[in-house]
Amino acid sequence: MNKRYSVGKSNKHDSADLHVSGEARYVDDIHLPKDALHVAIGYSAIACGEILSMDLQSCKKGGGAIDVITASDIPGKQDVAPVFSGDLLLTDKRIDYHGQPIFAVVAKDYNTAKRAVGFAKIEYKEETPLLDLDEALDQESYVRPPHGMRCGNAQKAIDSAPHKISGSLEIGGQDHLYLEGQVSVAIPEEDNRITIHSSNQNPTETQHLVAEVLNLSMADVNVVTRRMGGAFGGKETQAAPWACIAALFAIRNQRVVKCRLGREDDMRMTGKRHPFKHEYTVGFDNKGKILGVDYKIAADCGHSADLSDAIVDRAMFHCDNAYSLVNANIIGLRVKTNTVSHTAFRGFGGPQGMMLAEVVIEDIAQYLSKDALSIRQINFYKQGDITPYGQTIESEQHAEIVNALAEQSKYESRRKQIETFNQNSPMIKRGISLTPVKFGISFTVAYMNQAGALIHIYHDGSIHLNHGGTEMGQGLMIKLAQIVAEVFQVNLDKIKINATQTDKVPNTSPTAASSGTDINGMAVLNAALKLKKRLLKFIVKEFDCDESDIVFENNKIIIANKNNDFNNIIKQAYMARTSLSATGFYKTPQIHYDRVKAKGQPFFYYANGAAVSEVEVNTLTGESKVLRTDILHDAGNSINPVIDIGQIEGGYIQGMGWLTSEDLKWDQMGRLSSANPATYKIPTAHDVPDIFNVKLLQDAPNITNTIFRSKAVGEPPLMLAISVWCAIRQAISSLSDSKKGIKLEAPATPENIMKAVLDLEK
Numbered sequence: 153m154n155k156r157y158s159v160g161k162s163n164k165h166d167s168a169d170l171h172v173s174g175e176a177r178y179v180d181d182i183h184l185p186k187d188a189l190h191v192a193i194g195y196s197a198i199a200c201g202e203i204l205s206m207d208l209q210s211c212k213k214g215g216g217a218i219d220v221i222t223a224s225d226i227p228g229k230q231d232v233a234p235v236f237s238g239d240l241l242l243t244d245k246r247i248d249y250h251g252q253p254i255f256a257v258v259a260k261d262y263n264t265a266k267r268a269v270g271f272a273k274i275e276y277k278e279e280t281p282l283l284d285l286d287e288a289l290d291q292e293s294y295v296r297p298p299h300g301m302r303c304g305n306a307q308k309a310i311d312s313a314p315h316k317i318s319g320s321l322e323i324g325g326q327d328h329l330y331l332e333g334q335v336s337v338a339i340p341e342e343d344n345r346i347t348i349h350s351s352n353q354n355p356t357e358t359q360h361l362v363a364e365v366l367n368l369s370m371a372d373v374n375v376v377t378r379r380m381g382g383a384f385g386g387k388e389t390q391a392a393p394w395a396c397i398a399a400l401f402a403i404r405n406q407r408v409v410k411c412r413l414g415r416e417d418d419m420r421m422t423g424k425r426h427p428f429k430h431e432y433t434v435g436f437d438n439k440g441k442i443l444g445v446d447y448k449i450a451a452d453c454g455h456s457a458d459l460s461d462a463i464v465d466r467a468m469f470h471c472d473n474a475y476s477l478v479n480a481n482i483i484g485l486r487v488k489t490n491t492v493s494h495t496a497f498r499g500f501g502g503p504q505g506m507m508l509a510e511v512v513i514e515d516i517a518q519y520l521s522k523d524a525l526s527i528r529q530i531n532f533y534k535q536g537d538i539t540p541y542g543q544t545i546e547s548e549q550h551a552e553i554v555n556a557l558a559e560q561s562k563y564e565s566r567r568k569q570i571e572t573f574n575q576n577s578p579m580i581k582r583g584i585s586l587t588p589v590k591f592g593i594s595f596t597v598a599y600m601n602q603a604g605a606l607i608h609i610y611h612d613g614s615i616h617l618n619h620g621g622t623e624m625g626q627g628l629m630i631k632l633a634q635i636v637a638e639v640f641q642v643n644l645d646k647i648k649i650n651a652t653q654t655d656k657v658p659n660t661s662p663t664a665a666s667s668g669t670d671i672n673g674m675a676v677l678n679a680a681l682k683l684k685k686r687l688l689k690f691i692v693k694e695f696d697c698d699e700s701d702i703v704f705e706n707n708k709i710i711i712a713n714k715n716n717d718f719n720n721i722i723k724q725a726y727m728a729r730t731s732l733s734a735t736g737f738y739k740t741p742q743i744h745y746d747r748v749k750a751k752g753q754p755f756f757y758y759a760n761g762a763a764v765s766e767v768e769v770n771t772l773t774g775e776s777k778v779l780r781t782d783i784l785h786d787a788g789n790s791i792n793p794v795i796d797i798g799q800i801e802g803g804y805i806q807g808m809g810w811l812t813s814e815d816l817k818w819d820q821m822g823r824l825s826s827a828n829p830a831t832y833k834i835p836t837a838h839d840v841p842d843i844f845n846v847k848l849l850q851d852a853p854n855i856t857n858t859i860f861r862s863k864a865v866g867e868p869p870l871m872l873a874i875s876v877w878c879a880i881r882q883a884i885s886s887l888s889d890s891k892k893g894i895k896l897e898a899p900a901t902p903e904n905i906m907k908a909v910l911d912l913e914k
């Protein structure tokens with residue numbers, strides 16, 4: 153390839169202008185015919201029990217619904233679970249959580265439909281719901297069997313260690329709170345076929361489920377996703393049911409149907425980040441080197457498996473974070489409770505696992521009265537070390553990044569200043585923490601690591617780009633367009649970015665696990681290179697020259713030192729009957745994992761980063777604020793630095809919300825009390841630290857052969873926010889010189905901070 157023409161440039165998001173002017177079209181903006189119908193869902197008012205009777209007559213008569221469906225109206229499969237069974241599209245017997253869909257109605261507009269739902273009369277036989285994680289653990293109530301991961305001899309190492317600590321940590325869940333909620337529009341086509349526009353990370357799986365629910369073949373169903381107004385994992389499996397319901401009504405009524413959940417309905421009916429509870433015992437030496445760990449990792453999965461097996465696996469894969477565990481016994485429990493089924497959320501269990509690694513470090517530091525950073529540093533993985541799941545560490549970038557960041561952010565001198573500040577400030581306490589992130593990249597289910605692309609060059613020279621990835625704001629489309637522009641050395645405006653469509657690129661994986669650019673980028677590169685090869689072949693023949701005489705440069709094709717317009721050559725290639733459309737395919741090499749043995753190489757490589765956060769905590773009110781943040785993150789050879797920095801800033805703030813202010817509460821009846829943004833507090837612009845320095849690691853090509861040696865960046869930055877939680881803990885610990893760990897649960901809300909402060913006085 154010539155010098156970099158497009159890859160590596162900070163192009164703005166392809167839809168940036170449309171986003172800020174309000175012209176970007178989301179599913180809800182699609183112009184519908186006058187007779188389109190709108191869905192509202194009738195859901196369970198209890199969390200556990202059975203439906204005794206259902207009278208839905210009045211939804212139509214008094215309520216104005218045009219059509220009503222229950223489970224028995226589903227022509228095909230009723231279960232829309234993604235991997236294992238247990239997620240009914242509509243239930244007519246068992247109730248497993250409050251908010252479980254029972255029936256659906258359509259009406260001429262959304263408000264009428266919503267009102268019509270209220271006319272239903274449903275009688276239940278109520279049972280006591282299982283809501284408490286501890287209670288469910290005692291009862292061994294699981295959605296999937298426990299799974300263990302082991303290395304060395306943990307028991308022996310802990311028993312013979314000079315010091316030993318045990319503890320537990322509870323971590324709350326998180327609502328995705330995507331700006332655009334779940335939405336699908338279904339358009340019936342001739343011959344019983346259907347097109348669905350869906351805000352969806354996983355168009356292929358939705359196509360598959362719609363086909364199953366309607367007893368159609370996948371080829372009858374086309375799912376289209378132009379963009380999402382945020383997804384964060386919440387539209388990986390949980391966008392499909394609403395598409396299925398819209399499709400069902402559309403076929404029954406032969407009308408266009410929109411299913412868009414209202415915010416509260418969305419928050420009640422869709423799963424969240426899993427709440428976790430960790431129990432741990434760690435043995436260590438006088439310096440703080442970890443000798444052995446015994447970890448019990450339990451996730452509240454809600455009522456069904458959804459993706460929980462893989463999510464708890466990822467928590468287990470990340471409970472080492474960047475620290476070598478030679479003797480480890482890790483058990484992962486997938487706990488079943490009567491709540492909505494929890495699902496993918498940025499980091500996919502990784503963040504919860506990593507919290508365990510960091511709380512253990514903090515406890516050891518407190519016990520030995522040492523700075524936590526020094527404990528981190530002596531426990532870092534070194535090149536050649538092996539993780540508890542058998543993957544060899546090929547580079548120690550986390551250590552290099554941490555050391556560089558400590559230097560850049562003046563960690564040591566600021567820590568000393570904070571100590572002095574705290575000695576002179578009885579109520580307001582400050583804390584500082586530097587935490588690393590080492591995040592494994594790849595789907596841990598191997599077959600999912602595949603991607604496809606389809607590129608057309610039209611005979612006017614314009615280029616049409618399709619691939620299996622979906623755009624949720626992360627900048628996937630612009631990065632992939634840059635890859636095509638790089639291959640042909642043309643301007644970006646030549647490349648038209650299109651909606652992701654299942655009839656263009658089939659059998660795609662969800663855009664998830666941060667792998668969007670990695671896998672689709674390679675497929676796109678592959679397709680573009682095929683086309684370039686065909687063009688070269690045509691030119692060699694037509695111009696009677698050697699391939700080495702041909703240079704693609706700056707929208708030109710230079711042939712034997714003579715400039716030719718790119719468009720002209722394309723036209724000539726077309727006239728000479730050259731195929732100007734190509735598919736591309738990619739599967740990630742090398743990865744393998746034997747789940748039974750819990751050994752293998754599940755990750756193609758690791759993404760690394762580190763953050764220093766400085767916080768201030770009011771120990772009388774529990775309020776906290778991040779004062780300053782410094783981040784150094786590794787995006788390899790970034791394909792688009794400004795997009796990557798945006799991902800890092802956004803990920804960090806989203807993680808900060810998870811660990812400080814976003815507090816999901818269910819009441820004793822299993823009803824979500826925090827079901828709207830008034831009672832569920834996400835961070836705002838006001839919470840962004842005044843000093844926020846975000847840098848990409850420079851001159852750091854990925855040592856693994858990824859697309860242009862870049863690194864995935866979607867999820868890893870969220871975990872940089874663990875530094876905020878640790879800094880808050882540090883601030884609280886300045887109140888005490890006890891060896892005992894600080895009992896701070898996550899999120900560190902004012903309430904939980906006060907609990908931790910009061911616990912010190914006990």
Ligand code: MTE
Pocket residue numbers: 382383384385497498499624625626628663664665666667668669799802864865866867
């Ligand atoms: N960024 C924005 N703006 N909106 C999103 O919904 N989702 C995150 C991350 N960044 C998300 C985002 C999640 S959960 C993932 S897995 C990745 O983007 C997916 O995209 P990628 O694989 O192309 O990075």
Ligand code: MOS
Pocket residue numbers: 353384385386388496497498499500663664665666867
């Ligand atoms: Mo992201 S949680 O893998 O969609």
